[in-house]
Amino acid sequence: MRLIEDHERLIYVDHAATTPVRAQAREAMIPHFAESFGNPSSLYALAQESRNAVDEARERVAGVLGCRTREVVFTSGGTESDNAAIKGTAHAMRKSGRHLVTTAIEHHAVIHSCEQLEDVGFDVTYVPPDATGIVDPEAVANAVRPQTVLVSVMLANNEVGSVQDVRTTSDLVKEKAAGLGTSVVFHSDAVQAAGKLSLDVDEMGVDLLSLSAHKVNGPKGVGALYVRRGTPIEPLIAGGGQERQRRSGTENVPGIVGFGVALELANEERHSFNDRCERLREQIVTGILERVPGAILNGHPQQRLSNIAHFSFQGVEGEPVLLGLDFAGISASSGSACSSASLEPSHVLIAMGMDPSLAVGSVRISLGIDNTQEDANAIMDVLPDVLRRLRAMPSLAARGPLS
Ligand SMILES: Cc1ncc(COP(=O)(O)O)c(C=O)c1O
Numbered sequence: 517m518r519l520i521e522d523h524e525r526l527i528y529v530d531h532a533a534t535t536p537v538r539a540q541a542r543e544a545m546i547p548h549f550a551e552s553f554g555n556p557s558s559l560y561a562l563a564q565e566s567r568n569a570v571d572e573a574r575e576r577v578a579g580v581l582g583c584r585t586r587e588v589v590f591t592s593g594g595t596e597s598d599n600a601a602i603k604g605t606a607h608a609m610r611k612s613g614r615h616l617v618t619t620a621i622e623h624h625a626v627i628h629s630c631e632q633l634e635d636v637g638f639d640v641t642y643v644p645p646d647a648t649g650i651v652d653p654e655a656v657a658n659a660v661r662p663q664t665v666l667v668s669v670m671l672a673n674n675e676v677g678s679v680q681d682v683r684t685t686s687d688l689v690k691e692k693a694a695g696l697g698t699s700v701v702f703h704s705d706a707v708q709a710a711g712k713l714s715l716d717v718d719e720m721g722v723d724l725l726s727l728s729a730h731k732v733n734g735p736k737g738v739g740a741l742y743v744r745r746g747t748p749i750e751p752l753i754a755g756g757g758q759e760r761q762r763r764s765g766t767e768n769v770p771g772i773v774g775f776g777v778a779l780e781l782a783n784e785e786r787h788s789f790n791d792r793c794e795r796l797r798e799q800i801v802t803g804i805l806e807r808v809p810g811a812i813l814n815g816h817p818q819q820r821l822s823n824i825a826h827f828s829f830q831g832v833e834g835e836p837v838l839l840g841l842d843f844a845g846i847s848a849s850s851g852s853a854c855s856s857a858s859l860e861p862s863h864v865l866i867a868m869g870m871d872p873s874l875a876v877g878s879v880r881i882s883l884g885i886d887n888t889q890e891d892a893n894a895i896m897d898v899l900p901d902v903l904r905r906l907r908a909m910p911s912l913a914a915r916g917p918l919s
Pocket residue numbers: 532533592593594595596598623625670672673674705707708727728729730737738739853
């Protein structure tokens with residue numbers, strides 16, 4: 517096994533968890549920490565600079581989404597956007613009905629928001645995916661009832677990278693609702709899809725869309741919720757009425773500025789990003805499947821993100837594998853941020869029908885803008901070696917070296 521010192525730099529392949537802030541976003545943010553620090557709601561010229569910076573960022577985000585600037589609400593990130601979309605719409609529409617439809621493989625920000633609504637009397641249908649992590653659009657539409665007020669289907673899954681056909685799902689859902697004489701709001705979590713897929717909200721047919729800056733080489737703690745004009749939604753956060761009464765709180769001006777720049781660049785560069793990731797991913801997948809006996813590649817073979825390769829390995833737990841990789845200078849993950857901190861199998865893999873004993877032995881490689889051929893080579897060398905050593909020590913493989 518190679519040790520950390522053998523590498524010129526750490527190999528970071530956990531971009532689905534977070535990404536470094538790119539230089540252009542950092543540079544755009546810096547003036548707004550100290551020099552141009554005014555509160556955008558104040559009246560003097562200094563404040564106007566902040567107001568203009570927020571407006572400019574809103575134009576950048578709206579440009580990527582193909583929407584009006586007034587339909588973009590800045591939030592503290594993907595989690596808040598998902599919470600605001602689900603709970604805000606459910607509460608605004610509670611007199612029309614108390615049923616929601618979502619999928620069993622959503623991020624916990626969506627799943628736990630739905631569970632909170634169940635605690636206060638809403639009913640939620642969780643549509644399961646197939647074994648490749650794809651949710652059938654017809655199954656989602658079939659779950660719609662006269663009481664359904666909201667449907668939420670993520671665009672790309674954060675663990676296995678499977679991409680849903682949001683357009684078809686939204687069309688079928690709206691058709692079904694129209695047939696029932698009701699109307700349904702359609703939300704999609706596009707946090708992982710940003711910078712990889714088109715985010716045109718009209719092409720997708722969505723009313724609400726969640727985004728997060730730190731997945732696209734922007735800063736942490738900032739994101740956006742797209743709200744189509746006329747969509748019923750109650751604000752989750754009440755206060756001074758910022759963001760056109762939809763999200764109170766003094767704006768995170770540097771964060772919003774960095775987000776605007778990062779999202780715009782990620783969207784412009786997405787074709788070349790996808791080409792490069794596709795090439796590296798293909799090599800990693802082929803290399804690992806060839807070199808590791810019993811390795812399983814998860815997710816849909818085509819309908820997926822370019823940058824995620826998710827494997828399961830029989831007879832090992834993810835944690836010792838990740839520690840072995842870390843020891844060799846490679847930062848990867850088991851999948852979701854939550855499940856990487858526990859030995860619970862991922863809800864996504866379980867929903868895909870995977871045996872829990874196999875699900876706990878999972879590793880996600882998620883590529884980003886700085887990964888190189890050398891990184892792919894190192895992964896193909898080190899990961900099989902780590903697995904070989906762990907499999908030779910069954911008690912270590914099962915328990916993890918630190919337990
Ligand atoms: C699909 C998805 N939705 C929502 C989130 C939450 O985003 P944030 O970290 O900005 O709160 C994440 C982050 O992992 C995600 O992958």
